[in-house]
Every structure is written in structure tokens, then in C-alpha cells.
Amino acid sequence: MEYRFSNYVERLQSSAVRDILKLTQGKEIISFAGGLPAEELFPIDAVREAADRVFRSGKNTLQYGLTEGFMPLREQLCARMAQKGMHVQPDEMIMTTGSQQAIDLITRVLMEPGDIVLVENPTYLASLQVFNLSGLDVVPVASDKDGMIIAEAERLIKQHKPRLIYVVPTFGNPTGRVWSMERRKGLLELSHRYGVPILEDDPYGDIKFDINADYPTLFSLEGKADGGNVLYTSTFSKTVAPALRTGWAIGSRNVISMMAKAKQAADLHSSSLDQQTLDQLLRHFSLDDHIQVIRQAYGDRMQQMQKLLSQQGWSDVKWIEPKGGMFLWLELPEGLDAEALLRAAVKKNVAFVPGSSFYAAEPARNTARLNFTYTQGERMATGISRFAEALNEFLARR
Amino acid sequence: MEYRFSNYVERLQSSAVRDILKLTQGKEIISFAGGLPAEELFPIDAVREAADRVFRSGKNTLQYGLTEGFMPLREQLCARMAQKGMHVQPDEMIMTTGSQQAIDLITRVLMEPGDIVLVENPTYLASLQVFNLSGLDVVPVASDKDGMIIAEAERLIKQHKPRLIYVVPTFGNPTGRVWSMERRKGLLELSHRYGVPILEDDPYGDIKFDINADYPTLFSLEGKADGGNVLYTSTFSKTVAPALRTGWAIGSRNVISMMAKAKQAADLHSSSLDQQTLDQLLRHFSLDDHIQVIRQAYGDRMQQMQKLLSQQGWSDVKWIEPKGGMFLWLELPEGLDAEALLRAAVKKNVAFVPGSSFYAAEPARNTARLNFTYTQGERMATGISRFAEALNEFLARR
CATH class of the missing domain: 3.40.640.10 (Type I PLP-dependent aspartate aminotransferase-like (Major domain))
Structure with missing residues (x-):
């Protein structure tokens, strides 16, 4: 039969984050997209x-x-x-x-x-x-x-x-x-x-x-x-x-x-x-001690990501240093469409979330959310270098 | 502040089953109310x-x-x-x-x-x-x-x-x-x-x-x-x-x-x-073997409850023998209000669910749901005898 759906659910967009997670499952993609905590820190x-x-x-x-x-x-x-x-x-x-x-x-x-x-x-x-x-x-x-x-x-x-x-x-x-x-x-x-x-x-x-x-x-x-x-x-x-x-x-x-x-x-x-x-x-189990471990690790990873991005020397890519949490929010050059950038990035095996997903009304399309908690060390460096490669190609075309 | 609630949730009745479960927690009540499986059979x-x-x-x-x-x-x-x-x-x-x-x-x-x-x-x-x-x-x-x-x-x-x-x-x-x-x-x-x-x-x-x-x-x-x-x-x-x-x-x-x-x-x-x-x-683990154990045990309990009810010799209390599941559905004499019966039963430390809860429109008030899976043996016998005591008092008053 032909199902008729509620107008509310029809209007519902599938979450870009979740869809990207699905696409990248089991692949060699380095993902800064999901809001994933660091698995190696789970107190299993x-x-x-x-x-x-x-x-x-x-x-x-x-x-x-x-x-x-x-x-x-x-x-x-x-x-x-x-x-x-x-x-x-x-x-x-x-x-x-x-x-x-x-x-x-x-x-x-x-x-x-x-x-x-x-x-x-x-x-x-x-x-x-x-x-x-x-x-x-x-x-x-x-x-x-x-x-x-x-x-x-x-x-x-x-x-x-x-x-x-x-x-x-x-x-x-x-x-x-x-x-x-x-x-x-x-x-x-x-x-x-x-x-x-x-x-x-x-x-x-x-x-x-x-x-x-x-x-x-x-x-x-x-x-x-x-x-x-x-x-x-x-x-x-x-x-x-x-x-x-x-x-x-x-x-x-x-x-x-x-x-x-x-x-x-x-x-x-x-x-x-x-x-x-x-x-x-x-x-x-001392959850407070464990939270202290997480804070330290995530703070270090945020610093590493910030440093990797700074090293690119972009003059018109901006962010505010996060004081906590799991995300770094990038403002890319005016006019750049982060959704197009994502498509290019995924081809280079790196993912993030275009900022447009987070706006209830008119989005700032030149924004991107990068998660800094799920990756670290070499893998984060490789991911940011792939991201930079995609972004540099966009900037070169302007 | 004064909260204003959605009309839909305002109309929502709290489940009688859940409310009774709450009231009877930790008390000496024998409950035929909940749809609870037999704990001793959990494959823990x-x-x-x-x-x-x-x-x-x-x-x-x-x-x-x-x-x-x-x-x-x-x-x-x-x-x-x-x-x-x-x-x-x-x-x-x-x-x-x-x-x-x-x-x-x-x-x-x-x-x-x-x-x-x-x-x-x-x-x-x-x-x-x-x-x-x-x-x-x-x-x-x-x-x-x-x-x-x-x-x-x-x-x-x-x-x-x-x-x-x-x-x-x-x-x-x-x-x-x-x-x-x-x-x-x-x-x-x-x-x-x-x-x-x-x-x-x-x-x-x-x-x-x-x-x-x-x-x-x-x-x-x-x-x-x-x-x-x-x-x-x-x-x-x-x-x-x-x-x-x-x-x-x-x-x-x-x-x-x-x-x-x-x-x-x-x-x-x-x-x-x-x-x-x-x-x-x-x-x-063989879930099918385990289900066989549950079937046998629940079938036995249903038979026990049926026998205990039959022994009361009520002429106008009717039920159909269940072929499976967890519940026995009683039709009580015409005009008897099972919600009033419940209040009397709880005083005698036994609980069940009045059938009226299960009707979308005009309820048959002389109905009751008894769960036969959670209790057994002596405890079930004691529970049914308490229930019978409450019901007999109602019948005597007619």
C-alpha cells in the first residue's frame, strides 16, 4: 500500500551528522563529524x-x-x-x-x-x-x-x-x-x-x-x-x-x-x-577523577587541533578557542559553501559537519563544526591535513 | 511559575496498572495487577x-x-x-x-x-x-x-x-x-x-x-x-x-x-x-528451549488460578480459558463495579486491574484482569482466597 505520513515527519530532515556517520561506517574516513567521545577513555x-x-x-x-x-x-x-x-x-x-x-x-x-x-x-x-x-x-x-x-x-x-x-x-x-x-x-x-x-x-x-x-x-x-x-x-x-x-x-x-x-x-x-x-x-568508581582524565585529554586534543589549523596560515579562517566541550566551530571565508566543501573532503577521506545544519532559519553557509575528541595524534594530523587540502583547493579557485 | 501543559497530556490518565504498582511497592500485597513475568525464570x-x-x-x-x-x-x-x-x-x-x-x-x-x-x-x-x-x-x-x-x-x-x-x-x-x-x-x-x-x-x-x-x-x-x-x-x-x-x-x-x-x-x-x-x-543460549520452559510454567500457573477460581463455586463469574499469554479476564456479575472491588481487595492485601481501564469508550465495569505469571503455589492460593473474600462480600450485599 501507499503509506501517508504525518506532515511533521515528512518535513523532518534526516540528521546530516547521522547520515554521514552511516556513509563513513567501516570506511577509511577520518571523521571530525560525529559528536563521539574518545573510546579509549571509556571506563569499560x-x-x-x-x-x-x-x-x-x-x-x-x-x-x-x-x-x-x-x-x-x-x-x-x-x-x-x-x-x-x-x-x-x-x-x-x-x-x-x-x-x-x-x-x-x-x-x-x-x-x-x-x-x-x-x-x-x-x-x-x-x-x-x-x-x-x-x-x-x-x-x-x-x-x-x-x-x-x-x-x-x-x-x-x-x-x-x-x-x-x-x-x-x-x-x-x-x-x-x-x-x-x-x-x-x-x-x-x-x-x-x-x-x-x-x-x-x-x-x-x-x-x-x-x-x-x-x-x-x-x-x-x-x-x-x-x-x-x-x-x-x-x-x-x-x-x-x-x-x-x-x-x-x-x-x-x-x-x-x-x-x-x-x-x-x-x-x-x-x-x-x-x-x-x-x-x-x-x-x-570515582566518576569525578574520571571526568578529570577526560578534561585533560580533550583539552590536549583541542589544543592539538587548534595548532594544526593555525599552522595552515589561513588569514580568513576563524574560530574562538573552546573552553570546554567537544567541538571547534570554524568560520570559513565569506561565500564559501561548507556543504560543497564536505563533498570534496569526503573524497579525500575526511568528514566534518557543515554549519548550515545547525540553523533554524537562514544559515551561515561558510561555517563548519569539527569534533576534536574522537581522534588524536597522527590520525588527527592526517585528518586535518586532508581537510586543509580540500579547503586550499576551494580557496585557490576564488 | 505556573506551567501550562499540552491538552493531550492533560487528558492523559496515568496508567492504573502503573499507579497500583507504585502503591504496592514494598508492601505485603499479593498483586495480580502488573503484567510482570516470573522473576525466578529470568535466565540471569x-x-x-x-x-x-x-x-x-x-x-x-x-x-x-x-x-x-x-x-x-x-x-x-x-x-x-x-x-x-x-x-x-x-x-x-x-x-x-x-x-x-x-x-x-x-x-x-x-x-x-x-x-x-x-x-x-x-x-x-x-x-x-x-x-x-x-x-x-x-x-x-x-x-x-x-x-x-x-x-x-x-x-x-x-x-x-x-x-x-x-x-x-x-x-x-x-x-x-x-x-x-x-x-x-x-x-x-x-x-x-x-x-x-x-x-x-x-x-x-x-x-x-x-x-x-x-x-x-x-x-x-x-x-x-x-x-x-x-x-x-x-x-x-x-x-x-x-x-x-x-x-x-x-x-x-x-x-x-x-x-x-x-x-x-x-x-x-x-x-x-x-x-x-x-x-x-x-x-x-537456546532462547527456544527457554521459551518452552516459560510456556510450561505459565500454562501450569494459569491452570492453578483457574482451579482456585472454580473452587469458589461462583455461578455468575465467567472467564474463557486462555490459550496463552499472561492474563485471565473475568466477567463479574452484572452491575458489580470492579473499581470498588479493587479498593476493597487492596484492603485485604491483594490487587488486580479493573477492566474499565482497557476500554476506549463506555466500559464494562464488571470486568477484571488477573495476571497469572508473577505468582504461583501457596502465594497464588493466598491471593485468590483474599480476592474471593473481597468478592464474596460484594456478592453477599446484592
Whole structure:
């Protein structure tokens, strides 16, 4: 038969990142495209031991679990959140299949087709997919190196009456930028003045290169979960491993409870084997020490990539040194189309993500996102030299 | 702040089953309420060994996976499906977080708010939640012990022009009924005549008490995946264990591909640790032998429960002996309200699910679903005697 699809899913573009990942699987391509953590740093022995402890604790560990998530893990996570100034109770938290599902569930409980969401420009690609799948209208807010421009946000709030503001204030994807304190407070103030909730997506906050730097979350500035304006989500995908697909959301009790209702319908609960394994991991393994190892390694790799790019001596290729996270955001010469550059690059066996994927409206086509966490050493040098070869051919033609 | 919620989620009732599960956690209640498999039968040693093989195969097992699911597992599942007359390629299959997520994803890609879905009456509670969350109008079709009444289905298709027909033809939840071959073929014919796709939900098909009985799936009768009218979903939750939260859907390639796009937004992918563990389990453990053990045990428990109920000598409490699955569906005397009975039963420390939860429209209030898989022996006898005490008090008052 001829299937007729929902208009929302018809409009949905397949993620360029995921499609490139598929194309490059098993090939000799060096990829700076995916947002992949360094595999050699995965604490696999600790995870194996944690899983083993779960299995040995009894057969009932394999039974159905609570929709809200495994309670002992939520309790441990609340204690970790408190160390970062985020004070929250287990019933103000829900475990999700990655933080991606938290974005989807929050969208489903707060919004209906035709509603408006405000986002940074550019912003996280897969959040745009969630908003499109739910039939929302996405309005990008002009943003610079310090975050959303607050006056612009206010103008657009007045104009569009959005139901949600979605932001990644710390080491955003794709730009790697860190919002200034002024912008953080400014957005929070707008949220209160106009009664618009904020969804703060924070997958990268732990991966800061300067251990003494302090970037308070909007959630901690808001100062309360229940009745507060900020819904916050994070994940173990970058600090432990993505395969365990475990994220969480915290926020006002009534929102969390609505998310649980939606999640009952969406998938009943996330893998409880994964959640119990993470619970055991947190009890017998210093995740904070491990995060320190990741910070150091990723900081080194970012420096290596920066150095390799600098050595090319391009005068009109620009970037801001990331203070954390996983990505370097390049501004290429005006007029250069990064999607065409990608096609040329893939022929030379190197991949990245053209920046155009990350814009809700008119894209800056001369931008590119390079991941610096998945490759290192010789392999990174070879990859950047292939990338440079492709880019130099483009520049020579101008 | 005051949060405003989507009308769809506002209308969503929390699942009575889940709420009862919560209330009874850690208490001395004997529960016939949940759809819980028998914990003592979980093949935990085999699962532990399978997980261990995954961990020992290398750190890249903890990396991000494909949205469609772990390919070697899909290949093995295709071979298993073929043994049941369901011929399907790996790219006509997507792995999901339980079959619950398959229902949600199919709903999201095929339908928009206001669209109509036809269901059996009564039907699986959590499917109703999915349809409500997506803002659909649910139209129940009169059904008897042999399945949907085909003439009624045709009348309602003509009247409402539904976008989907959702059915559980083999050991349905809550009724345990098995559709006759005539009804299976009849519905398939309607699907073709009127161009309405069928979603066949089959979590219990493997759990048949008569090993020689053959209940062909609608998908096998349709005879093809690509371009075919039947979308089929099943799960490992009942045959291996729920904690691994792994289900799958098969069907026309374009539907599967749209589901993958939606799943990218919904959660990127399901736990790949769970999927890889199941892949290893299928390679080193005879799941078919294990299913045989489950069948035998569940068949025995069903017989025990039936015997315990029969011994009460009630003249106006009726049920049909289930040929498989996990539930016994009771018709209580006319006029008796099973929700009131539940409140009385919980005071006597026994729980079940009132049948009213499973109706999309006007419920038969004098019905109840009893699970016979989670308890056995003395405990089941005690539970049924508590249930009988509560019911006898109700009957005495009439």
C-alpha cells in the first residue's frame, strides 16, 4: 500500500551528522563529524564490574522498573547535582534515554503543534528535529560569542509569545561558546518577566578545560526546582559512555510528573539494566577523577587541533578557542559553501559537519563544526591535513 | 511559575496498572495487577555471561550506535522471524525501547492530532495512552471471543476513515483471546479494500500453552514487509527480561525509515549495551528451549488460578480459558463495579486491574484482569482466597 505520513515527519530532515556517520561506517574516513567521545577513555572495566554486581544482586534486577527511573540512582544523582549548586529531590527528577529523550518529553508535555520555541542561533541540530517532529515553529534569536542577545530575545518574546526557550549555555553544540554571566541572568530575568520556561540542555558542562572556571547553570541561578522556571537536562553519555543511553531531567515537580505520564506511553521506562549499572558504578568508581582524565585529554586534543589549523596560515579562517566541550566551530571565508566543501573532503577521506545544519532559519553557509575528541595524534594530523587540502583547493579557485 | 501543559497530556490518565504498582511497592500485597513475568525464570546467568562477552569484545562497544539498532541483532532476529513465516530484511526492522516505543513511533509517523485509530474493545491500556498523547480519536470496534467483529469494523472504517487499525490478535491484553483465522483474514481484507494499515502488536505470541497450536500472524498472512499493509511489533520483555527494554518493529521499508527519523529525535537510539547483550545471548543460549520452559510454567500457573477460581463455586463469574499469554479476564456479575472491588481487595492485601481501564469508550465495569505469571503455589492460593473474600462480600450485599 501507499503509506501517508504525518506532515511533521515528512518535513523532518534526516540528521546530516547521522547520515554521514552511516556513509563513513567501516570506511577509511577520518571523521571530525560525529559528536563521539574518545573510546579509549571509556571506563569499560569499571562498567563491567558494575554490571556484574547488578547481575549478582538477584533475578529481580531484570524485572520492569519505575517510569521515573531507578530510585537509588536518582538519589545519588541528586547528591551530585547539589555539589554543583543544583538542589533537587528525587521526585523532581526523571531518568531518560539520553538527554535527547528529555528534550522530546518536555516538548511533548508543554507544547502543541503551531506553538513557538525560541532557540540560539545556531543551535543543537537534534533539538531542531524534536521541535519539527512536534510541529512547532522555531524562532532563532541572534546570538554572539557571549550567548543570546538579550534585547533580541525580548523583542522576539513580545512578538511571538513562545511557550519555551531552549538553550545550551555552556560549551554549546555546535559553537562551543560559553554564555557570560550577564546573559545568563538576563535570560532568566526575561523568563520571569514574560512567564516563559527555559529548557537548559547541559550535556557538556562537566567537560571544562580550566578546572577552576565556574559557569553556574541557569538552574542553579534560578535556585529552586519546584515552581522554578528552569528545566534542566544532562547525560552520562559524555562522562561515562553513550551505549548506556542514560540521561536525566530535573525541574518543577508537576512538569516531571507530566513527563512521567508521557514516558509511560513513549516507552514505559528506560533500560533499567543500564540505570542499575550506573548506580553501581557511582558507588565503586570515582566518576569525578574520571571526568578529570577526560578534561585533560580533550583539552590536549583541542589544543592539538587548534595548532594544526593555525599552522595552515589561513588569514580568513576563524574560530574562538573552546573552553570546554567537544567541538571547534570554524568560520570559513565569506561565500564559501561548507556543504560543497564536505563533498570534496569526503573524497579525500575526511568528514566534518557543515554549519548550515545547525540553523533554524537562514544559515551561515561558510561555517563548519569539527569534533576534536574522537581522534588524536597522527590520525588527527592526517585528518586535518586532508581537510586543509580540500579547503586550499576551494580557496585557490576564488 | 505556573506551567501550562499540552491538552493531550492533560487528558492523559496515568496508567492504573502503573499507579497500583507504585502503591504496592514494598508492601505485603499479593498483586495480580502488573503484567510482570516470573522473576525466578529470568535466565540471569546467561544474560550475565552475554553481557560479559560484550564488555570483553572491546571499548568501542560502549560508543554511540545506529538509530535503527545493532545490525547483528537485527540479522539474527530476521532469521527468527523467518522461522515463523515472517520474511523480512534488516532494513525493514528497527529496534525500539520495548514494543511500547514501536507503538509510539508508528503513531507519530503515520498520524496527526484529530486522526482516527480503530482498536479492539477492550484493548491494551498503554496503546490508548499513546493514541491520547498524540491527540488521536480512538474508535473501539465491537469484539467477541474470536476477535474484532468484521462487519462492525467495516462499518466504522466507512464512517470514520481511520488512519490505522491497532490489534493484538494473539493472547490479547487484557482478554487473552485468540483471533480466529476467519477474523484474521477478514481484517486483512478490509485493510486492503479500504487502504488502512494495520499495527499488529504481538508481545505474547511466543507464550502459547499448546506447542502444536498455530496462530499465524497477520504479518505472515500478508506475506510481505515492503509495501505490505501490516506493521508488526514484538519484544524480548516477556521471553528474556523486561529490564533490557528491547523490542522491535518490522514493516514496509519507507515506514521503518520514517520511524528511524522520528527515533533520532525521540532518543537517538535505544540502549546498545542491551542490544549487544541480547545479540550475544541469542548466539550462546537456546532462547527456544527457554521459551518452552516459560510456556510450561505459565500454562501450569494459569491452570492453578483457574482451579482456585472454580473452587469458589461462583455461578455468575465467567472467564474463557486462555490459550496463552499472561492474563485471565473475568466477567463479574452484572452491575458489580470492579473499581470498588479493587479498593476493597487492596484492603485485604491483594490487587488486580479493573477492566474499565482497557476500554476506549463506555466500559464494562464488571470486568477484571488477573495476571497469572508473577505468582504461583501457596502465594497464588493466598491471593485468590483474599480476592474471593473481597468478592464474596460484594456478592453477599446484592
